[in-house]
Amino acid sequence: MTDKRVAVITGGASGIGKQTAIKFASKGDQVVVADFNQQLGEETVAQIIKDGGEAIFVKTDVSKYEEVEALVEKTVATYGRIDVMFNNAGIGRVTPVLDQDLKDYHSVINVNQHGVAHGIIAAGKKMRELGIKGVIINTASVFGFLASPGTFAYHASKGAVIMMTKSAALEMSVHGIRVLAVAPGAVDTPIIQGYKDQGMVDQMKSKVMGNKLTLPEQVADTVYLLSLPEASAINGSVVMADEGYASFK
Ligand code: NAD
DSSP states (O other), X not given: OOSOOEEEEETTTSHHHHHHHHHHHHTTOEEEEEESOHHHHHHHHHHHHHTTXXXXXXXXXXXXXXXXXXXXXXXXXXXXXXXXXXXXXXXXXXXXXGGOOHHXXXXXXXXXXXXXXXXXXXXXXXXXXXTOOOEEEEEOOGGGTSOOTTBHHHHHHHHHHHHHHHHHHHXXXXXXXXXXXXXXXXXXSHHXXXXXXXXXXXXXXXXXXXXXXXXXXXXXXXXXXXXXXXXXXXXXXXXXXXXXXXXXX
């Protein structure tokens, strides 16, 4: 057992999750990279180890509670504790609401909403059991506040993340566990790169000063700051990491 913190990052194989895993490891934390993409997840871990950090990969589908519970158990079996749970895995689908394939709707809700609920519950229970005053951070989005065409299920899921964050923070504060959300705007990751509609990406870029996409490293920095003891007064909050997306007209 060491005095290092242990951070679990879901969706750690790519984009924001990958950069967050690298950030925590670079600061000396022990990192558990969880993702259902084994190849890319193992590449994140290999990069961390090459750079002198400590990490393991645990293949996890966050939409299945038993897999998230097993992830938390594996974390504690390996490193002895869990201090930070970053519930970040997510997917996007772009379809007009009335032309929606309901299977897509349910997939988005299963991953983005239920996946976050599973992480909050499994990590929160383990932190309470071990008496750890940990931090749970969830990835919301500006799309949890603002509507945009073609992303009905995504809006539903991110709105739910925001209210689950507040509700869990309220109930878990008695155990000294903080629950927060980070809300990125338009971040340069494969989710956005996969949008076929370049007009939609251009429209998102135009919402921020400088007409650009945010880097995933910038969101990772925000998540890391929120996890620190110096952020102890921040609880139940949704912190915008959107370069003004939701604030500028
Ligand atoms: P990304 O596609 O690079 O990363 C998402 C990761 O989640 C991938 O590694 C993927 O394999 C993993 N994943 C998907 N479903 C999973 C499942 N069921 N179980 C485990 N892992 C799963 O995209 P990203 O932009 O880094 O997305 C990370 C989070 O940020 C998501 O919640 C997304 O909604 C959110 N977000 C992204 C943006 C943006 O502009 N990129 C903006 C706001 C919010």
